[in-house]
Amino acid sequence: MKFTSLKSAGKLSLTLLAIIVSAMLLAGCAGEEKKEPAKKAEATTPAKAPEKVVLKLAMDADPVSLDPHVQLSGGMLQFSHMVFDPLIRWTQDMKFEARLAEKWERIDDLTMRFHLRKGVKFHSGNELTAEDVVFTMERLKKSEDYKGLFEPFAGAKAVDDYTVDLVTKKPYGLVLNMATYIFPMDKKFYSGVDDKGKPKDAIIKTDYSYANTHESGTGPYTVTYREQGVKNVFTRFADYWDKDSGNVEEIVLTPISNDATRVAALLSGDVDFIMPVPPQDLNRVETTDGLQLVTMPGARIITLQMNGKRNPALANAKVRNAIVYAVDNVGIVSKIMKGFATPAAQQGPKGFVSYVPELQPRYDLEKAKKLMKEAGYENGFECTMISPNNRYVNDEKIAEAFVSMVSKIGIKVSLKTMPKAQYWDQFDAKVADIQLIGWHPDTEDSANYTEFLLMCPNKETGYGQYNSGEYCNPKVDELTIASQTETDPAKRAAILQEVEKILFEEAAFVPLHWQNLSWGSKGNMNTKDVVNAMNFPYFGDLVVK
Amino acid sequence: MFAFTVKRIMQAVLVMLIISFIGFAIKHNFGDPVRELVGERITPEERAQIRDQLGLNDPFVIQYGRFLKNAVHGDLGRSYFFKKPALDVIVRKAPATLELVMTSSLLIVLLSIPLGIYAAIKPKRLFSRLVMGGSIIGVSMPVFLTAILMIYLFSVELGWLPSFGRGETITLFGVWETGLLTWDGLKHLFMPSIALSSIMLPLFIRLIRSEMMEVLESEYVKYAWAKGIRPWRVWFVHAFKNTLLPVITVGGVQLGIMVAFTILTETVFNWQGMGSMFIESVERADTALMVAYLVFVGFIFVLVNTAVDLIYGLVNPQVRVAGRK
Secondary structure (H helix, E strand, C coil), rough: CCCHHHHHHHHHHHHHHHHHHHHHHHHHHHHHCCCCHHHHHHHHHHHHCCCCCCEEEEEECCCCCCCCCCCCHHHHHHHHHHCHHHHHHHHCCCCCEECEEEEEEEEECCCEEECCCCEEECCCECCCCCCHHHHHHHHHCCCCCCCCCCEEEEEEEECCCEEEEEECCCCCCCCCHHHCCCCCCCCCCCCCEEECCECCCCCCCCCCCHHHHHCCCCCCCCEEEEECEEEEEEEEECCCCCCCCCCCEEEEECHHHCCHHHHHHHHHCCCCEEEECCCCHHHHHHCCCCCEEEHHHHEEEEEEEEEECCCCCHHCHHHHHHHHHHHHHHHHHHHCCCCEECCCCCCCCCCCCCCCCCCCCCCCCCHHHHHHHHHCCCCCCCEEEEEEECCCCCHHHHHHHHHHHCCCCEEEEEEECCHHHHHHHHHHHCCCCHHHEECCCCCCHEEEEEHHHCCCCCCCCCCCCCCCCCCHHHHEEEEHHHHHCCCHHHHHHHHHHHHEEEEEECCCCCCEEEEEEEEEEECCHHHHHHCCCCCCCCHCCCCEE | CHHHHHHHHHHHHHHHHHHHHHHHHHHCCHHHCHHHHHHCCCCCHHHHHHHHHHCCCHHHHHHHHHHHHHHHCCCEEEEEEEEEEEEEHHHHHHHHHHHHHHHHHHHHHHHHHHHHHHHCCCCCCCCHHHHHHHHHHHHHHHHHHHHHHHHHHHHHHCCCCCCCCCCCEEEEECCCCECCCCCCHHHHHHHHHHHHHHHHCCCHHHHHHHHHHHHHHCHHHHHHHHCCCCCCHHHHHHHHHHHHHHHHHHHHHHHHHHHHHHHHHHCCCCCCCHHHHHHHHHHHHHHHHHHHHHHHHHHHHHHHHHHHHHHHHHCCCHHHHHHHH
């Protein structure tokens, strides 16, 4: 008796399930017809036309602090571009654009002179002068996260109120790249002590500091409300110098870390702009009426490092080449990344000075087998590998695909994946023969990849800090170091291209792909004009029609 | 009674010690929080320095001892991410979670009792079968799936309900931020509370139904029927009263499980309570906050359980005797 009732209940539940599933399918179809979100977008804007323009923004994280120097990370730079404003900034085609510096010129090998815009006001009401730039430079050199980046600089010198010199210790080719990181801070505002008796200019990572909770920049927005991790409100700064910029008067930033929730928030019209759009929902955002999707190749490359010191087989350039030939990274991009990445064969993407067009992905299984035979590993070998499973887009799946690809040339990989919280300690300890790492150069220059990932590891100089493969080639080191002091762009490019060629020939690492970037927004704004390959959208320039 | 009370409190302290130890042991093996606090350019030496400043390089026993000493004074450490005492962060997030749990509990109580009773009294009716069939789906669907499906149906396709967050809130007595008093807040509460109750509600319907059916078969109910008492009196006064006891016992345990399920619900709905705070602290390796959460939630459970036991002991001296063995 009981058994039958259970059975019928089972049947019934099946029927119910079928009903629900079909209802969902129907609902899905309704979405394809592109109705709801569009209607909503129209309904909200014209009805309240005279009201202020508010941008509801959802990102996967929010800035960790109001102090731009407390951490060097994407989230903090996005914040800096809203609340502070750099001397110069990158354009979409990777050129420099004047911001607080109107023009700049090279005085001598060591000195670059910047002429500041006049009449620029900080949020506190103070006026921007060269002293503020000097103050900011000193603070940068004190910041744990930035001092490495500004190590080549001797400092900044104020020539007069509106002229400032950036002086390097040696000739340095990346002064302008670094100037994009100088977001002048208000010297008067950040000097002295606060009411707790602590110095206002202190840079503190995990505790209270004046700069962590107060800001005065020259940027398009002031912070008017902040509940960390919950909600941030940015209000247009009335005295912003650039009158010829966007029209968004208020930005409400909500961090939504869950991918599905973030996309649903955009589709339902609860937010106007999201970043990033997860790969599985790109199509959905693109085909929904009233929404727009903008994507762009980024500079973050995903690579595998092969440790020849741990595993002698990997010290053999032929074996490394065989592995590169065995890896179908074009296939990984199309199957696993759903086309949302660019297959790579060198470190720097197209647009970087180091880019060599001839270096292309080289999947060729027969060639790989032949190389293995030549190297004396016809029967393959065994090795270990680690990969994070929540750091890069689809990192775990990529690692698994790699394992199955190299199994075809007889290499048996035992793979271990783990969350990023545990991964980096293991990475540093070089616990496996093959280790996965992604890299985006903070200088937007390809020498940076080599300096951190492939130069011979050296504790004193700090080179090769993330070179877990322990690849070491004196020629590469020599060229990379030479590129640092080369200020002639053409010569520099030639050096860096040579480096890429050597790394390619020696298969110093397994190049996989550059991750793409994505932004989803309502259709009534110029999203594609304000985003860039560094992934800090210039929200100050956003125009909502 | 005094001896029993002392013994019970000692037990509670012991349980807290064990919880804190486990939490701390996890923290110690969880990974390096400094990684999340710094950029890629910082050298291993500089990272070690920061770890030193944070006291993370000390041996386990010293760190744990320091933690216990501070915990006795109500200091559960500092959250690295929020740059504030961890307890402050948790207490600030607690209202959101409590409101969610309370609303869901209310939903469960209000729906499971009438539905369970109905399904027990009229087991053959179509409606009963629908309820029972539906409850199987409810039990077997993961909370996050229910939540996502609801968001896509009611927010994205129909546009009836907001997809994330708590909406407009009002601050009561300067500390309690409530969404229960605004229409916007209530609209935001709707889906999360249903999603959260989606696992427990079917469970309770089934529990009440089976208990009730058993009671209806018992001799005294048959006797009541024989006496000619009116049906609703038999059902509700004679039968249901006896059904309630085991249900309440189970309910107490399930309330704890519900707090655990808030982690999933809050994450999907971006509901800014303790649950989503916990999962984010795990992702950020904000280990101090992680441990503080475990200890805080453990403390509340131990507190409630101890209080319940003491009250039981007061009301029913047999419990004390049993406790002594």
